[in-house]
Amino acid sequence: MDFKKDFPMLGTNTIYLDNCATTLKPLSVIDEVSDYYKKYSANAHRGDYDISRIVDEKLLEVRKKTASFINAESQNEIVFTSGATEGLNMIIKGFFKNYLRSKDEVLTTKAEHASLILPWFDVVRKNGATINYIDLTDDLTVTMENVKKAITKKTKVISLAHITNVIGDVRPIKEICKYAHKLGIIVLVDGAQSVPHEKIDVRDMDIDFLTFSAHKMLGPTGVGVLYGKEKYLKQVKPIIEGGGMNAFFDSLGNVEYKELPEKLEAGTQNIAGILGFGKAIDYINELGIENIHKYEVDLKKYMIDKMSRLKNLTIYNKDIENGIVTFNVEGVFAQDVAAYLNKKGICVRVGNHCAKILSEVLGVKNTCRASLYFYNTKEDVDEFVEALDNDNILYDAL
Amino acid sequence: MDENLKRSIMIEHYQNPLNKGIIDDEGYKRVNMNSKTCIDNLDFACKIEDGIIKDLKFDGEACAISTSSASIMTELFKGKTISEAKEIIENYENMINEKPYNKDLLEDANCYDEIYKQPNRKKCALLPYEGLKKIIEDS
Known part of the structure; x- marks a missing residue:
């Protein structure tokens, strides 16, 4: 389904992958x-x-x-x-x-x-x-x-x-x-x-x-x-x-x-x-909430499958069934990853995501989080993964 | 300064930061700079004697811009008087905010002269200088 006609923000050349923070609004x-x-x-x-x-x-x-x-x-x-x-x-x-x-x-x-x-x-x-x-x-x-x-x-x-x-x-x-x-x-x-x-x-x-x-x-x-x-x-x-x-x-x-x-x-x-x-x-x-859930689970699987082929990534929640992917790029501080993705028009969230005690358990303080919603597409995921398929992320983030 | 050179300076200072690591020593003033809008979190420690910055160190976790900027800053300010330091800080801030500035004062810190092109990174480049400013103001 094409949601572009309903969501003005989808026409702004931004790939919005921060749906845990807030979602886009339909007309x-x-x-x-x-x-x-x-x-x-x-x-x-x-x-x-x-x-x-x-x-x-x-x-x-x-x-x-x-x-x-x-x-x-x-x-x-x-x-x-x-x-x-x-x-x-x-x-x-x-x-x-x-x-x-x-x-x-x-x-x-x-x-x-x-x-x-x-x-x-x-x-x-x-x-x-x-x-x-x-x-x-x-x-x-x-x-x-x-x-x-x-x-x-x-x-x-x-x-x-x-x-x-x-x-x-x-x-x-x-x-x-x-x-x-x-x-x-x-x-x-x-x-x-x-x-x-x-x-x-x-x-x-x-x-x-x-x-x-x-x-x-x-x-x-x-x-x-x-x-x-x-x-x-x-x-x-x-x-x-x-x-x-x-x-x-x-x-x-x-x-x-x-x-x-x-x-x-x-x-x-x-x-x-x-x-x-x-x-x-x-x-x-x-749309049906069950359909939304199923779509997100499938899209995350597609995303994980592609991300898993990249050697520079650590993914923390591969098998969890929803639209959230938490990851880090080897050797690059999470915020630099986000700054790099921002240059490509891709929005992800970095940090401890307001769950500051979790770092005591997770072992890392900061992560990148890409979170999907039903209006995200395989093309969004393709662009996101293509951007991450780069050995010079740190350099390109500057 | 050529763009590749700028990036190389930043990467070098990020991967091999100078004056990183704070020792608990008397005579150092400390300040923590925890960015309100991002995850940069750096500590600074400065030893000022007779109006001169004798030593400047930093520690903590931050992005490549903030970390490299802190490293460059610690080198730049050692041996400077408080009034020289204030002048350098002012010129650095002017550079980041696209106002006229004297680049002869900034040495390697000139590598951030185009950071305004990434507006949400300006605060990263400024964070160490805000930390130093706090220490100087309190002294």
Whole structure:
């Protein structure tokens, strides 16, 4: 399929291979955002006039669409946030901070993104809980066996990404939830790298909390989703208070919050962004999330097959089934590789990819990461591999 | 300077950096320069006596531009007075930012005179000089 007509950025002579960081946007999303400002630029929850009612209706429609995209039971379990980062902070600081007691244990891994680790650091410093890390296997994945080994009687929550953003390994979330729930352990899943790329069914997987970002799945920046089972979401204390989320307050300091999900959405939301996100979901649904996943897995196989023929590369995640390829060029600092590829119009990410503890396990601090999405083509991969097939990358990077 | 020569100077200083390795010694002022926008992360240590830079060393992990620039800088500034150092830094920054500068002051550091063609590498070339500037300002 030719996506060039739908994605203006695909016509800019850039080969974009940094889809873990953010994705390109189709015209339908861009137009929806601009239509809001042009045609019904009103605030929500002001039902006194027509254009505000239109906004309310449209927001509700996107909320329902989002719920059905991840198969949530009700649209009230969908809270719009500014992104996965805010969602994680809201759950960890607004729920677990009160839920955990001193000496309770949080289980996570050393491969997690800063947005999941740093809020935990903050919470355990204050309430005396501790963080334990599930052992990663030699190929840096999480096995059920190692999860079981790390659980103790004090474990209250398992908090991890469904798919990590460095290696891209897929964690056995359904099995983890099943096992954890038998022991009364809550599971918090960072879905930023998985929801855009494969089918997530929160009810089938029995996930308690899930967060993800719109901009990593064709949507606008500044929008994210926090999903929580209603019984838990009800207990999340708003870490931000203001208009739109309170039902009543008086001079004595009595405050009554609105019901979910408004209770957790203080202030004017990113309305344009949320409406654009609705179109992003439509676009993905039209292609079919399973088809997207299959295409990415096949394209990565094609890429790995070609990259494996080059002798100057170390690839860290050959066999992991998704669109992420993490690698280094022998003798060339990752940033020089990226600067070299940039000269050829190819965008890849370098660094520790916000997972700074992983270098303790991986043994290398910095890597290059090429991450695919459904609009990347074999021609993109051919150009990328052709560029890497060069003994003078360091010299040509200067 | 010919383009190939420029690259050769950079590669030589990247692969065989001079004054790399910081020893914990009294009398050295240290600064860490951890780039906000990329992964360059270098430490600098400088010994200043009677207003003269007696020694300058660096360490850490960074790209070829940043590392070679640090290596060249450490050689360039040894023995210079603080006011000479300030003048060289100013001229170097002007070169990177495409402003008039005196190239006679910069010796091998002239090899970065076209780095502006890769705008996202300018910060790599500047990082060591920003580190030295911090040390000098504090002294």
